[in-house]
Amino acid sequence: MSLDPDLKAAIAVTRFGLGARPGELGAARADAAAYLKAQITPTGAEQPPGSFASSATRITDLRVFQQDRRQARQQQAAADGAAPADMDPVKMAQKMLRDDAAGEFIARAALGATTDASFRERWALFWFNHFTVGQKNLETALLAGPFEREAIRPHVFGRFEDMLVASSTHPGMLLYLDQAQSIGPNSQLAAMAKTGFVPGLKNLGGLNENLAREIMELHTLGVGSGYTQADVTEFARAITGWSIVGLNERRFGAGAGGGAPGEFTFRALAHEPGSRTILGKTYPAGGIEQGRAVLHDLAASRATAHHIAVKLARHFVADDPPPTLVAKLEQSYSASGGRLDQVARTLVDAPEAWAPDQRKFKTPYEFLISSYRSIGLAPGLEITPVLNELGQRPFSAPSPKGWSEDASDWASADGVVKRLSWAEAFSARNAPPSEPPLQLAENTLGARLNANTQTAINRAESRSEAFSILLMSPEFQRR
Amino acid sequence: MTRSLDLSRRGALAAAAGFGLSITFLGRQAFAASEGDMAKRKLVVVICRGAMDGLSVAPPIGDANYQRLRGEIAIAPFGQPNGALQLDETFGLHPRLETVHTLALAGQARIAPAIATPDRARSHFEAQDVLESGMEVVYGANSGWLNRAMGALATTRRVTAMSVGPQAPLILRGPVEAASWSPGGYKDRDPRLPQILTDLYAGDPLLSPALASGLQTQAMAAVATAGMTTAAPPAAMNAAGQPPAADQAAAVQRYAQQANQQAADAARKLGTTLAHFMTEPNGPQIAAVSIDGFDTHANQGAAEGQLATRLRGLDAALDGLSTGLGPEWTNTVVVVATEFGRTARINGTKGTDHGTASTALVLGGGLKKGGIIGDWPTLADARLFENRDTAPTVDMRALFKGVLAEQMGVDRRALDATVFPNSAGVAPLTGIV
Numbered sequence: 082m083s084l085d086p087d088l089k090a091a092i093a094v095t096r097f098g099l100g101a102r103p104g105e106l107g108a109a110r111a112d113a114a115a116y117l118k119a120q121i122t123p124t125g126a127e128q129p130p131g132s133f134a135s136s137a138t139r140i141t142d143l144r145v146f147q148q149d150r151r152q153a154r155q156q157q158a159a160a161d162g163a164a165p166a167d168m169d170p171v172k173m174a175q176k177m178l179r180d181d182a183a184g185e186f187i188a189r190a191a192l193g194a195t196t197d198a199s200f201r202e203r204w205a206l207f208w209f210n211h212f213t214v215g216q217k218n219l220e221t222a223l224l225a226g227p228f229e230r231e232a233i234r235p236h237v238f239g240r241f242e243d244m245l246v247a248s249s250t251h252p253g254m255l256l257y258l259d260q261a262q263s264i265g266p267n268s269q270l271a272a273m274a275k276t277g278f279v280p281g282l283k284n285l286g287g288l289n290e291n292l293a294r295e296i297m298e299l300h301t302l303g304v305g306s307g308y309t310q311a312d313v314t315e316f317a318r319a320i321t322g323w324s325i326v327g328l329n330e331r332r333f334g335a336g337a338g339g340g341a342p343g344e345f346t347f348r349a350l351a352h353e354p355g356s357r358t359i360l361g362k363t364y365p366a367g368g369i370e371q372g373r374a375v376l377h378d379l380a381a382s383r384a385t386a387h388h389i390a391v392k393l394a395r396h397f398v399a400d401d402p403p404p405t406l407v408a409k410l411e412q413s414y415s416a417s418g419g420r421l422d423q424v425a426r427t428l429v430d431a432p433e434a435w436a437p438d439q440r441k442f443k444t445p446y447e448f449l450i451s452s453y454r455s456i457g458l459a460p461g462l463e464i465t466p467v468l469n470e471l472g473q474r475p476f477s478a479p480s481p482k483g484w485s486e487d488a489s490d491w492a493s494a495d496g497v498v499k500r501l502s503w504a505e506a507f508s509a510r511n512a513p514p515s516e517p518p519l520q521l522a523e524n525t526l527g528a529r530l531n532a533n534t535q536t537a538i539n540r541a542e543s544r545s546e547a548f549s550i551l552l553m554s555p556e557f558q559r560r
Numbered sequence: 561m562t563r564s565l566d567l568s569r570r571g572a573l574a575a576a577a578g579f580g581l582s583i584t585f586l587g588r589q590a591f592a593a594s595e596g597d598m599a600k601r602k603l604v605v606v607i608c609r610g611a612m613d614g615l616s617v618a619p620p621i622g623d624a625n626y627q628r629l630r631g632e633i634a635i636a637p638f639g640q641p642n643g644a645l646q647l648d649e650t651f652g653l654h655p656r657l658e659t660v661h662t663l664a665l666a667g668q669a670r671i672a673p674a675i676a677t678p679d680r681a682r683s684h685f686e687a688q689d690v691l692e693s694g695m696e697v698v699y700g701a702n703s704g705w706l707n708r709a710m711g712a713l714a715t716t717r718r719v720t721a722m723s724v725g726p727q728a729p730l731i732l733r734g735p736v737e738a739a740s741w742s743p744g745g746y747k748d749r750d751p752r753l754p755q756i757l758t759d760l761y762a763g764d765p766l767l768s769p770a771l772a773s774g775l776q777t778q779a780m781a782a783v784a785t786a787g788m789t790t791a792a793p794p795a796a797m798n799a800a801g802q803p804p805a806a807d808q809a810a811a812v813q814r815y816a817q818q819a820n821q822q823a824a825d826a827a828r829k830l831g832t833t834l835a836h837f838m839t840e841p842n843g844p845q846i847a848a849v850s851i852d853g854f855d856t857h858a859n860q861g862a863a864e865g866q867l868a869t870r871l872r873g874l875d876a877a878l879d880g881l882s883t884g885l886g887p888e889w890t891n892t893v894v895v896v897a898t899e900f901g902r903t904a905r906i907n908g909t910k911g912t913d914h915g916t917a918s919t920a921l922v923l924g925g926g927l928k929k930g931g932i933i934g935d936w937p938t939l940a941d942a943r944l945f946e947n948r949d950t951a952p953t954v955d956m957r958a959l960f961k962g963v964l965a966e967q968m969g970v971d972r973r974a975l976d977a978t979v980f981p982n983s984a985g986v987a988p989l990t991g992i993v
Contacts, residue, residue, distance in 0.1 A: 442766065492766045492767060492770050494771070494773035496774075497774050501754075515699065517699075533759075540857065542853070542855030543688075543850075545750070546753065547685070549753055553760075555760065
């Protein structure tokens with residue numbers, strides 16, 4: 082491949098990575114591919130700086146909060162009147178819970194804006210979006226961050242199967258996709274409920290297919306790859322009992338599956354007995370191992386290799402990616418047994434991934450992070466309202482499918498004008514005071530800076546205007 | 561208070577000289593200081609970014625070549641509808657600079673019509689850097705001359721400063737701490753950006769239609785929320801789902817007009833608020849203000865239009881400031897400067913390109929009466945700098961040094977060596993305050 086080294090450095094840093102920080106293009110220039118491969122580390126992606134509560138702690142805190150709230154409401158009712166909103170202990174407690182989660186998001190954004198290994202960070206962001214946990218209610222709002230920290234980041238360069246198991250057994254996912262309360266129809270628990278002798282088991286509910294379906298459709302095989310509704314239902318039965326310690330203790334019995342409150346547990350009482358047949362293969366009864374065996378086969382499936390290859394190629398290269406690139410990634414995944422470090426290396430080695438034309442439009446998060454990176458700044462709480470405005474509320478993907486990859490979803494009329502408004506305000510505050518604006522543009526976009534943008538920046542009448550032009554240039558909006 | 565040198569105070573002057581005050585300016589400064597007046601002295605520097613067109617700010621109506629060179633963007637002669645506001649036989653002021661004109665007639669505003677920094681590169685950033693750093697060469701310092709002037713004054717009295725705007729400008733950056741304030745609720749909208757991006761996105765199948773449609777919607781929304789009845793009906797989309805080109809242009813224009821009107825309203829409020837800050841007991845005596853939007857390469861306009869709107873904003877800010885200062889206006893000097901001027905001739909897109917000398921304004925309740933500051937080189941072809949620009953006759957540093965000396969009492973040695981390094985050869989302009 083005979084790409085100009087400057088262009089290669091620019092592609093490495095802006096397409097594979099999250100955008101150039103000051104001096105980064107120079108660091109990548111000697112060997113752009115090696116620069117990226119050095120970021121593929123077996124320990125996975127680093128954690129956002131700071132100490133944030135684990136998912137188990139968050140769940141426990143939430144349970145305590147909910148009990149307190151119930152009591153407080155009763156007392157308030159007895160006292161005939163509610164406390165003013167800003168003094169309401171319930172609201173204050175809820176705010177404390179939310180603030181911790183909000184701070185976690187800012188720490189993650191700061192990591193993205195400051196890391197020297199932004200290919201690794203983008204890779205981690207891709208996998209979090211692949212296994213989306215988003216805010217549906219207070220509970221899931223508090224668990225998206227811990228899910229990413231606990232289930233995703235440690236595994237991003239390991240075996241896909243390990244990440245799949247970590248995701249599918251994480252309390253965040255179990256709550257987000259309603260798995261925690263899924264009960265086998267013929268489980269012991271269901272039988273107990275039928276007797277009517279256990280008052281807590283009224284309205285017990287039954288099988289919930291949500292997680293099983295999304296694992297097949299979104300996390301592994303991909304929609305249209307040949308599985309049937311029967312496969313989904315059988316898989317849902319196989320993972321009944323995958324739940325969380327402390328959830329509905331009155332129904333399940335305290336500590337039924339072992340483990341500390343808020344952690345994953347297997348509730349044998351809720352598990353559907355018997356063998357399961359999924360995609361033509363029979364899985365004998367085996368408790369938690371039954372579901373794990375299904376996950377193992379799903380991870381090893383050719384359909385999964387293809388699905389993941391397509392998604393990676395779409396994320397990194399083009400909404401409509403070159404089939405040859407997809408084939409290479411798929412082959413790498415299958416040949417390595419789903420080793421994601423190998424797949425990442427294959428991506429870096431593929432000439433298709435270095436095609437000079439920019440076919441990816443940045444999501445709002447990517448746009449903001451790359452803007453902060455360009456001037457070596459870390460974002461703070463101010464980015465939350467901006468992301469809300471731009472349509473990418475923190476940890477709140479609209480569906481289990483995650484945030485859209487499609488340019489047309491982000492380059493909307495409203496979206497572009499809002500990006501412009503933000504860029505103006507950001508530039509007014511942060512345009513570097515003494516660096517020549519064209520030099521900033523060159524340090525940010527390198528060989529990707531095109532002549533029209535250069536001219537417009539040169540003609541700008543203020544540093545702030547020049548910086549706005551850089552941020553809003555077609556080549557900065559894309560990657 | 562008398563402004564003449566009081567000979568009986570010579571003894572005090574000699575003593576003051578020991579503190580480094582140069583004899584050239586010592587008389588009045590020391591006198592004023594002894595009267596407790598210096599502490600009240602105020603200086604506001606307004607930087608008009610983008611290269612403000614001096615020939616429109618103070619059009620040389622009496623110059624034989626002005627109308628010919630400027631064509632349709634020339635300001636009409638005195639006495640005509642929308643004509644220049646007369647100052648003397650040659651010069652007038654732009655018709656939108658009504659406050660400045662009123663002040664000038666009262667001897668409280670003067671023009672320097674052919675002034676420039678030492679920089680000749682015609683680059684906004686380089687020239688702004690030189691204008692604000694006070695250095696001879698570009699990127700020569702990371703501090704501004706106004707900050708270093710405060711450093712020089714710090715040995716004699718407490719001086720505080722404030723910059724207005726979201727970002728501290730270079731002119732006030734440096735070792736001496738300066739406050740900064742940004743008007744709340746003021747949207748930092750740049751009226752030029754929609755057009756710049758519309759041009760930059762031309763041919764971009766994704767961004768071009770999105771921006772056009774977004775700007776149109778936003779303009780309509782702004783009109784609607786303002787309760788105006790002149791809103792155009794929503795434009796029909798063409799077959800490609802894009803607003804017709806004429807509507808796109810209109811949308812860009814409406815966006816700019818609204819941004820400009822907001823800016824003018826905000827500018828007056830900004831001036832008033834700054835005045836209130838400066839009249840508070842421990843308020844700043846020095847302030848730096850930036851106004852953007854003067855880079856008029858195309859469709860500059862004459863009595864109305866792009867530049868006129870910016871000048872209306874500038875005038876509004878000066879009105880707010882001078883009115884808001886009340887009696888303190890007599891203790892205040894305002895200097896309005898830009899990084900360079902614009903070409904003497906109108907260009908092919910009804911605008912003007914980067915030039916050299918421009919016009920600076922000096923305003924204040926205590927100015928000495930006088931004509932224009934510096935010589936007028938005229939616009940005769942042979943007198944144009946490099947056959948295109950108003951030729952500079954005054955070094956911007958001379959004006960700044962003169963104002964710092966006469967108004968604020970900065971001594972000559974500091975002016976020559978630290979405030980404007982290596983500028984001993986540039987004598988301060990005196991007789992202004």
